[in-house]
Amino acid sequence: MDVIYIMWLRQLKKYFRSKSRIVGSLGQPLLFLLAFGFGFGAVFKKAGAGNYMQFLAPGIIIMSVLFTAIFSGIDVIWDRQFGFLKETMVAPVSRFQIMLGKTLGGATVASIQGVIVFVLTLIVGFRPHDLILLPLGAIVVFLVAILFTSLGIALASTMEDMQGFQLIMNFLVMPIFFLSGALFPLEGLPKVMDIIAMLDPLSYGVDGLRFSFIGSEAAFGMTTDMVVLFLLAAALLGLGSMLFERIQV
Amino acid sequence: MSYNTDHGNVITVSGLVKKFGDFTAVDNISFEVKKAEIFAFLGPNGAGKSTTIKMLTTLLHPTQGTVTLNGHDTTSDRNGVRKSIGIVFQDPSLDDDLTAMENMEFHATCYKIPHNTRKSRIEEMLRFVELWDKRDELVKTFSGGMKRRLEIARGLLHHPAILFLDEPTLGLDPQTRNHMWSYVKDINEKEGMTVFFTTHYMEEADRVADRIAVMDHGRTIATGTPSELKAKTGAESLEDAFLTLTGHKIREEEASGVDRMRMMGRVWGGRRR
Numbered sequence: 227m228d229v230i231y232i233m234w235l236r237q238l239k240k241y242f243r244s245k246s247r248i249v250g251s252l253g254q255p256l257l258f259l260l261a262f263g264f265g266f267g268a269v270f271k272k273a274g275a276g277n278y279m280q281f282l283a284p285g286i287i288i289m290s291v292l293f294t295a296i297f298s299g300i301d302v303i304w305d306r307q308f309g310f311l312k313e314t315m316v317a318p319v320s321r322f323q324i325m326l327g328k329t330l331g332g333a334t335v336a337s338i339q340g341v342i343v344f345v346l347t348l349i350v351g352f353r354p355h356d357l358i359l360l361p362l363g364a365i366v367v368f369l370v371a372i373l374f375t376s377l378g379i380a381l382a383s384t385m386e387d388m389q390g391f392q393l394i395m396n397f398l399v400m401p402i403f404f405l406s407g408a409l410f411p412l413e414g415l416p417k418v419m420d421i422i423a424m425l426d427p428l429s430y431g432v433d434g435l436r437f438s439f440i441g442s443e444a445a446f447g448m449t450t451d452m453v454v455l456f457l458l459a460a461a462l463l464g465l466g467s468m469l470f471e472r473i474q475v
Numbered sequence: 476m477s478y479n480t481d482h483g484n485v486i487t488v489s490g491l492v493k494k495f496g497d498f499t500a501v502d503n504i505s506f507e508v509k510k511a512e513i514f515a516f517l518g519p520n521g522a523g524k525s526t527t528i529k530m531l532t533t534l535l536h537p538t539q540g541t542v543t544l545n546g547h548d549t550t551s552d553r554n555g556v557r558k559s560i561g562i563v564f565q566d567p568s569l570d571d572d573l574t575a576m577e578n579m580e581f582h583a584t585c586y587k588i589p590h591n592t593r594k595s596r597i598e599e600m601l602r603f604v605e606l607w608d609k610r611d612e613l614v615k616t617f618s619g620g621m622k623r624r625l626e627i628a629r630g631l632l633h634h635p636a637i638l639f640l641d642e643p644t645l646g647l648d649p650q651t652r653n654h655m656w657s658y659v660k661d662i663n664e665k666e667g668m669t670v671f672f673t674t675h676y677m678e679e680a681d682r683v684a685d686r687i688a689v690m691d692h693g694r695t696i697a698t699g700t701p702s703e704l705k706a707k708t709g710a711e712s713l714e715d716a717f718l719t720l721t722g723h724k725i726r727e728e729e730a731s732g733v734d735r736m737r738m739m740g741r742v743w744g745g746r747r748r
Contacts, residue, residue, distance in 0.1 A: 232584040240572045309568035313629075316532055317585035318557035475534055 229319045233327025234334065237298065241335045248342070255290045255343045259283070259350050262409060275411065281442075283352035284363075284435040285408030287343050288370060292428060294339040295371045296399055298332030299378015299466070302473075303385055312475050325379060325470040329463060332375035333368060340367045355441040362448075363438035369455040370431035376462035383469035401426075408432045412445045430454045485510045485637060485669045486531070491540035493526050500526040502693035503540070508637075508686075511667040513660075515674065515684035517717060520726045523693040524673050525565075528641055531671070532562055545636045558586065561635035563626045565642045565673075571615035575606055575625050578614060579632060586633035600628040604658060620651040627655060631662055638662075640672035644679060656683055677714035687713075691721045 241248070263279045270278035305311040314324050354360060381394055405419070406428035415423065423429045434451035437444040444451060486508035493501040501523045508514045518524045529535040531542055533553045541548060547555030569578050579597045588596060601607040604624040614622065623643065630638055638659065644652040660683065662668050674680055680687055681701045689697040689704070697704055697720055701713055710716035 228584045228587070232581055236570070236573065236577075236581065239577070240570075243572055308571060309564060309566045310570045311568075312534070312562075312564055313568040313570075313582070314585070315534060316557055316560070316562055317582075318554040318587075319585050 229317075229323045230327035230330065233324055234331040237328065237331025237335055241338070248339075251290070251294065251339065252342065252346060254293075255286045256346060256350075258286050258289070259347060263350065279347075279351050280353070280440050281411070281436070282409065283344075283347035284439045285406075285432050287340050287347065287367070288406075288428065288431050288435055289403055289408055290343040291336045291340040291367055291370050291431075292374050292399070292403060295332060295336035295374035296378040296394075298335055299329070299375045299380070300382045300391070300394075301332070302328070302379055302382035302470070303388060303391075306382075306473075306475060307387070311473070315473070315475050321471045321473075322467050325467045326463075329372060329375045329379060329466065332378070333371035336371035336375060337364075337368050340371070354439045359438040359441070363435050366431055366434040366438060366451070366455065369452075369459050370428070373427060373431075373455065373459040373462055376459065376466035380462060380466040380469045383466070383473050402428050405429075406432050407445070427454070427458050430458075483509050485512075485545055486514075486671065487541075487543040488527075488531070489541055491527070491530060491542060492538045493523075493530060493535065494538045499693055501530070501537075504690070504693070504695045505540075506688050506695055506698055508669060508671060510669055511663065512685045513663060513670040513672070513683055515672055515680040515687045516690065517673065517677075517680060517687060518690035519721050522690045522721075522726075524690055525641070527690070528639060528673065532560060532639055533557055558633070559636045560639060561630035561633065561637070562639040563623070563630045563641065563643050565645065567622050567626065569614045569622060569625060569629075572613065574611050574613055575601065575617075576610040578625065579610075579629055582629045582632055588633055596632060600632050603631075604628040620647055623647060623651070623655065624658075627658060631658075631668075634666065635668065637669045637671060640670065642673055642675065644674065644676065652679070677712065677717055681713040689717065689720050696720055 259279075259282065263282050267278040270276070270281070275281070302311065305314075315321070317324075354363075381390075381398075385391075405422050406426045407423055408428070412420070412423050412429065412433075430446060430451040433445050434448060434455065436442050437448050437451070446454070484507040486506075488507070489505045491501055491504050492499065504523075504527065516524055516527070526535065530537050530549065531544065533549050533556050536550060541550075543549070544556045545559035547559060549556050570581070573581070576597070579601065580593075583593045583597060598607065601610055604627055606621065606625055606628065609617070609621070614625065617625065627643070640659070644655060647655065656679075659670060663670055672684075684701060686698070686700055687704060688695050697707065699707065704716045704720075705711070705713060708716040708719040710719055
């Protein structure tokens with residue numbers, strides 16, 4: 227228990243100490259909110275789909291959670307490069323505890339990032355529809371954070387160095403984001419896009435958060451969203467710890 | 476304490492083999508280290524020293540053979556082994572973004588040092604390596620020598636039966652090197668802690684080691700006290716004895732993925748340094 231806590235604490239301390247990283251990571255969501263939110267707002271309204279900023283904000287919150295979570299997980303590679311991983315690997319504690327602490331820490335950091343971006347969306351004009359449903363949104367965010375931190379750790383555990391990083395960004399993280407319905411409604415899409423969106427775990431996070439925040443009808447249904455997210459988070463946590471146990475330094 | 480050592484040997488390596496595909500990095504080596512001994516493990520680059528140390532410290536599984544440390548088998552009882560050893564790695568293994576104190580607390584938690592003695596033990600060790608005044612500073616502000624001292628304090632924190640030092644004095648000035656050995660020898664004498672170390676500085680091995688094993692091409696080619704090795708080869712100095720044993724040819728090592736990445740990190744200016 228102590229080990230899980232100290233790993234978690236370490237992630238948080240490192241996050242709050244890198245002020246420039248926090249500020250830097252707000253640039254992208256802000257740009258998306260301004261460029262897309264205001265840029266497409268008029269067209270969206272003309273198409274009779276309502277207020278685009280309202281639609282977009284949950285998507286952007288989830289986006290920042292996705293990026294922060296994946297990076298927190300991939301951090302394992304930096305721990306390996308700077309040697310700290312060895313210190314944990316020779317310690318008389320189970321690797322599962324280390325991985326779990328790291329995942330919870332990364333997920334907490336990603337969730338905090340989500341909250342910060344949420345505040346940002348409020349500033350640019352987003353208004354949540356029903357305050358009672360906000361805690362539900364928090365659960366969605368935390369599940370998404372666990373899911374992708376675990377994925378990051380799983381990926382990092384199979385990588386020797388940062389060579390594959392661009393590959394992961396361009397062929398995994400970006401598609402996961404762009405095809406999830408974070409930016410557009412998942413209705414009336416070509417069949418292929420429809421199937422891809424259904425296979426994209428992030429779609430369920432976006433859908434769930436949108437339901438909790440703006441009361442839109444959930445494309446998959448709130449129960450489906452929660453169940454899918456929970457099962458995937460559990461599965462990836464398992465996969466992550468399995469691959470993490472196999473790391474040799 | 477004799478129940479967990481066999482015939483006074485705190486490290487027993489027998490028939491140890493490690494193969495990576497077709498390549499045999501460690502080829503059937505056996506040796507023993509006695510309790511409270513300072514044991515130097517020497518060899519040219521690529522001789523298989525690092526691979527051996529990794530197997531001794533549970534970081535790698537042997538292909539064949541067994542290693543017993545402080546009465547625990549390194550494959551079947553890894554946690555027993557891990558509790559018995561302290562390690563100072565060749566490369567730094569501190570968290571640069573944490574303070575000296577936080578690095579020590581992290582270690583204390585992992586090794587389950589009881590809460591009531593934790594604070595005083597950390598203070599004792601930090602004072603011992605003269606870093607107590609710097610305890611709340613981030614490790615990234617430390618010099619190479621300070622980092623090394625902190626790693627030694629950390630490695631000793633949980634009273635290990637065996638301390639592993641992998642090229643501990645690499646890149647340190649003579650002052651720091653001397654200090655470091657005085658700390659280590661102090662604990663070695665006071666607590667009967669066994670020390671297992673590698674180095675490329677032969678005069679250092681000559682000065683501090685009780686016994687030496689020389690490894691080359693995956694095999695141990697000589698074991699004995701420094702004077703035995705010198706007598707055996709008819710050499711004046713340990714350096715000459717070493718060269719007689721291992722030849723004058725320069726060894727090349729393949730850069731590992733991690734090495735390549737470190738290079739890349741340096742080229743990019745590094746994220747944390």
